[in-house]
Amino acid sequence: MMYPIGQPGRAWSNEERAQWLSRQSVKRSYEQEVLGKVHALEGRFDVCSYGELIYGPDRYPLRALKSRQWSQDRPTVLVTGGVHGYETSGVHGALLFALEEAAEFEGRVNLLIAPCVSPWGYERIHRWNADAVDPNRSFVADSPAQEAAALMRFIARFSEQILVHIDLHETTDTDESEFRPALAARDGKRFEPGSIPDGFYTVGNSEQPELAFQSAIIEAVSRVTHIAPADENGEIIGSEVVSPGVILLPYRKLGLCAGMTDARFATTTEVYPDSERATPEQCNRAQVAAVRGGIEYALTAG
Template sequence: MSHYEIKIGKPWGQAEREAWLAKQSIKRSYEEEVLTPLSEFKDRFTATQYGALPYNEARYPLWGLVTKQWQDDKPSILVTGGVHGYETSGVQGALAFARDTAASYENDFNFIIAPCISPWGYETINRWNPNADDPNRSFNGEGETEESKQVIAFVRSLGVELLAHFDLHETTDTDNSEFRPAKAARDGEAYEDWQIPDGFYTVTDTARQELAFQQAIIASVAKVTHIAPADESGRLIGAPILSEGVIEYNKGSLGLCGGFTNSRYTTTTEVYPDSPKVDDQNCIDAQVAALRGGLDYLKQHP
């Protein structure tokens, strides 16, 4: 049962948001788990501190990695992780790709990698930022949260046309036990559990479906971990299934990170870390496999 009191039609005011923030605490270290590993391979990329979160600028610098030997005649790929800070394999998957895998694709692509867009969320294991706003519903226009605003400005400052955007996420059991009940309480709306998909899936953009690209990602990930089957209603998280493990959202209208670029190919990966069939490393491997599958497809379909 949720410990949040839900008052239908009575959204939180500032006092309720501050009360929620007062209950949050640091549970892990952004410096140790993100910044230190990132520093170990900064020499292989052009590393840029593109900003810092105003909640604590010294603690939460924002870093992006850009291919060092950038070539304008190559297609460019954006990889984002940690839009939702609590989704661990999105962050660690982006770092693992930069460390171990990106080099094998640099003859074909330029890369821009923002591995942890929401470091406060990473440390406190939160979906929201300290203002109780969801960064992954704030990628409209120039950005509506500090997390979205700063990464949008960074990517746009590079002035490049993107071929593809991989946004690395997780769907967790805490979506039902913690974060969706909190959202219902915050917004004064009724709350109902949804069925958490048991396995990996992707979310494409309604405007840029590119189903064969999504299917290539699914095929690659299936070699590493299991793909989420349809629920009893034939859907995943309430959305119709387009193909095995693939659903779609209108990312632009929802303000999702995957919708802020004009890239032809965009995918949101969703790992399920609470399955008894997986462990932390398997979840990271699935994120890297998703990137490999998508990139291999793009190499074969220039």
Template sequence: MTIERFYPIGTPGQPWGHTEREQWRAQTRIQRDYQQQVVSKINALTDRFDVEQYGALSYDPEHYPLLCIKTKHWDETKPIVLITGGVHGYETSGVHGALLFLETKAQRYETHFNFVVAPCVSPWGYEIINRWNPLALDPNRSFYANSPAEESRHLMALVASIQAPILAHFDLHETTDSDEQEFRPALAARDGINFEPGTIPDGFYTVGDSEKPVADFQTAIINAVRQVTHIAPADDNQQIIGSDVVQEGVINYPMKMLGLCGGITDCQYGTTTEVYPDSPKVTNDECNRAQVAAITGGLDYILDHQ
């Protein structure tokens, strides 16, 4: 069923122009500090990792440097693991889960892997607690040539600068109640279409690449995460967020075709994690630890199958 719902910006049925996008940006406000909450944690890792700036957002280059963390003692003989968080800046555990992995677990795996970690791809979105960038663009639908989203362009340039194949990519995300309450209605208004309500799954799930799903790898991640938080069940249509469930807690998307961050490499093992932070069953700490469990579960699987 299609439900007509008026979003307070724009005219129903008409895509936004420049004026509407400016109106949308004008009603956003800073709610937390990227420098204090993220950059300070990154800088605290410099004794154990190399920290590099791979760009800066033009909105405020000094306040929004784009930082990545790399294995300090890089070994060309080891495979590379890419970890990305905060592509949607409001998805908090993606950012802090990536940092928690570096703080608590990475050393255990550095014998086997080189790591490249971009923990907060969209720092403006982190501060505003929003899915979009200031141009009302979704960075996670913008990973393609000549991308209009500078967050996406900078990350693609970072990946292109890595002079070796990437074996695995963990892209850390959340699915939140605000997706249904704010972000999907805003998207419908922006694009001039009717909003069709959906349901938010209660629990963790992953999104694999439909072109190379690597089912057993996803299974290992799900089994590791279930030790920390609950796994999202399928709905009555045996789907999660409108996609068929291919195994417990797993759906697949065509990553490259959709311009998703999960498609920016040709890695053998790739997953997009989706934590559900709005469940009454979990805490913020458990959400962060679920992201860490997803990474370690996937890495343990790779070590067992290389």
């Protein structure tokens, strides 16, 4: 597949990045669809400002929800969504959990919820930020992504307490039709076609997999939507399926959000919103079930 920007075998220069940026347009409102829901929860949570994204004339305030009854003696659960802004259920699943389920864990855990890490990408329904950088490969020292750097600074003060980190994502058909070809073009590499799994799966940390934790999430989600099967090679997106619906990747090596803390229990969820077998509501509910299932397991095991 020939991507419309750049030359084969040559990584993008600033000229190609500017050309790519000129093709992006606002398709939905972060202020109305996300910030409005965050501030509607002020009666239940402390709403924390943890920075602002600045892209030219555009300004995006960054907000997180924090338990009001915070205790140093309780474990902390971190929920992140919208690290890839186009992955809608990650954002709205996190908000739905805060609205409907969080109260059940009051007094048992501290909650930190950052529902939309990449608002520029949310508005443009895009994986990257305005610099054509993938935030979910940027949770590293001296991060090239404003989104990742801001979240890491905010979370650093809580990091020693964090027992659970659940990072909510989606795998979409546009991964194969747009984002993987764009990545290959940006980096001057050849695009290798892949496949999109039909169903929910999780990505655990290959250095600390906690497979029983991953399986507990799969079990909880299976009551809401279907779980992605392995392909003919026993893989999902090119990685070995180590347990039904579970693959492993090296979080820290790849700069993934789920590896930004030393949480014992960490996972990246992946919902498939383009499935004929799942509705947007099911996708949101699957994310909620993943968070709930992960917390319940960790409180038992931890």
